[in-house]
Amino acid sequence: MRFTSARRLDDGVFEREFTLAEIPGILWTPASASASAPVPLILLGHPPLGLRKMYPRLVARARHCAAEGFATATIELPGRGDRPRWPAAEQAGADLRRALEAGEAVSDEIIDALILPLVDKAVPEWQAALDALLSLPEIGGPVGYSGGVISIGVRLAVVEPRIVAAALFAGSFVPRAMFEEARQVTIPLHVLLQWDDEGNDRQAALDLFDAFSSKEKSLHANMGGHTGVPQFEGDAVAQFFTRHLK
Amino acid sequence: MRFTSARRLDDGVFEREFTLAEIPGILWTPASASASAPVPLILLGHPPLGLRKMYPRLVARARHCAAEGFATATIELPGRGDRPRWPAAEQAGADLRRALEAGEAVSDEIIDALILPLVDKAVPEWQAALDALLSLPEIGGPVGYSGGVISIGVRLAVVEPRIVAAALFAGSFVPRAMFEEARQVTIPLHVLLQWDDEGNDRQAALDLFDAFSSKEKSLHANMGGHTGVPQFEGDAVAQFFTRHLK
Structure with a gap:
């Protein structure tokens, strides 16, 4: 892990960009974080639109978490x-766009091709990032995972024992195979669902929530479309992590 | 409205029992409430088990609300x-117990006979109570409704314009006719659902949530069975009312 930039935001949050074996990343730590007072960590997932495009929303979430004493x-x-494109993913993306533009149902084949390789590639990278992040003296534990492609969150919740709680956004296509993995999830979950998200299958989201084996799992459904998650849900996510990471 | 008893609880909450045309009731006001500083009011619904039996849970909710500055x-x-029994309700209750003991599905007829007359009788009484309560100088507005038999909450949300927000517990039988009324509800709603509540029809609860026309409606589903609503949901309800009554 190599830090490539560092700056202090106006609210005291310390923002550092890094690369980890060619993968770019960003670390935010609250002003209070130090080797003698390490803080818990939340991994911030995001939709596959590129880190640069997602930055405004990510830094807003990071500031919110920092105010509650979490590094992100x-x-x-x-x-x-x-990052380098790979042809199969580009093809799956093109197939998805074609189906959506034609008003067709998105087939299981397209969903599998779109999501499963992404999960297979991304999850070990997030785990490698976790190794590196937890070696920093100002980062303690425990670790939470929040948002982004829900299948990545599900896989991480199954395979990564350092993640003790996850806030998931039920807003992306879920391959059938992930329902089986969902049954293996036992950590506390906080699941957000936008009830009238036109690009999302509500029943699949409810089925996925039902499949999780976690003894503590909460579903928060709201109105407002895919990107209209109400601001007060940010507070609810912060309260969830405060209960489980502190 | 005639007060029949008054006492100050250890946290400063002022508890008064009253009767209103033979109907017993309880009013809790925070220590801060006065004629010069009137407070918003939350009507506390409860399951049909009798006020005396429900008192421990009601007073806990009242204290929580008082801490946030609400009268209840x-x-x-x-x-x-x-209160005097009425034969048709006793009969419907007996029919329900018989169906449950026989492991039979509870028919629409039983649900209608159990709930609809209760709603028809109860709602005007809650409205009369509201008239009386709002005439007290220490009670201002706006007014919220929280919990209890969900069909009573739905009807109140439709017919009582002084109620500006409602927290509903999707945990009781819902007559088919109430789905039509649900479509007329437009006030902000916060709906609690116990996901694995054996005595409750989950799909009916989801359909009811879907039917509400409110632009702001949130569904919070949790594990833990009918009576196992997690403690943190009490905070979420308080935050909901703070957003809408203050």
Whole structure:
């Protein structure tokens, strides 16, 4: 992990860009974080639109988390931003756009081709980032995961024991195979669902929530479309992590 | 409205029992409430088990609300507690118990007979209570409704314009006719659902949530069975009312 830039935001949050084996990432730590007072960490997932495009929303979430005493970090997804494209993903993306433009149902084949390789590639990268981040003296534990492509969150919740709680956004296509993995999730979950999200299958989201084996799982459904998650849900997510990471 | 008892609880909350045309009720006001500083009011709904039996849970909710600066009040439901029974309700209750004991599905007829007359009788009583409560100098507005038999909350949300926000518990049988009324609800709603509530029809609860026309509606689903609503949901309800009543 190599830091490539560092700056202090106006609210005292320390923002550092880094690269980890060619993968760009960003780390935000609250002003209070130090080697003698390490803070818990929340990994910030994001939709596959590229880190640069997502930056405004990510830094807003990071500031919110920092105000509650959490460090946050994120990395670029495979095939996104400045990272090398891979042909199968480009093809799956093109197939998806074609189906959506034609008003067709998105087939299981397209969803699998779009999501499963992304999960397979991304999850080990987030785990490698976690190794590096937890080696920093100002980052303690425990670790939470929040948002982004829900299948990545599900896989991480299954395979990464350092993640003790996850806030998931049920707003992306879910391959059928992920329902099986969902049954293996036992950590506390906080699931956001936009009830009238036209690009999202509500029943699949409810089925996925039902599949999780977590003893503590909460579903928060709201109105407002895919990007219209109400501001007060940010507070609810912060309260969830405060309960489980402190 | 005639006050029949008054006492100050250890946290400063002022508890007064009252009767209103033979209907017993309880009013709780925070220590801060006065004629020069009137407070918003939340009507506390409750399941039809009698006010005396429900008192421990009601006073806990009242204290929580008082800590946030709200007065709360509740009245006995028709045919419950010390109020006169009425034969049709007793019969519907007996039919329900028989169906449940036989492991049969509860028919629409039983649900209608159980709930619709209760709603028809209770709602005007809650409105009369509201008239009386709002005439007290220490009670201002606006007014919220929270919990209890969800069909009573739905009807109140439709017919009582002084109620500006409602927190509903999707945990009781809902007559088909109430879905039509749900479509007329437009005030902000906060709906609690216990996901694995064996005595409750999850799909009916989701359909009811879908039917509400409110632009702001949130569904919070949790694990833990009918009576296992997590403690943190009490905070979420308080935050909902703080957003809408202050």
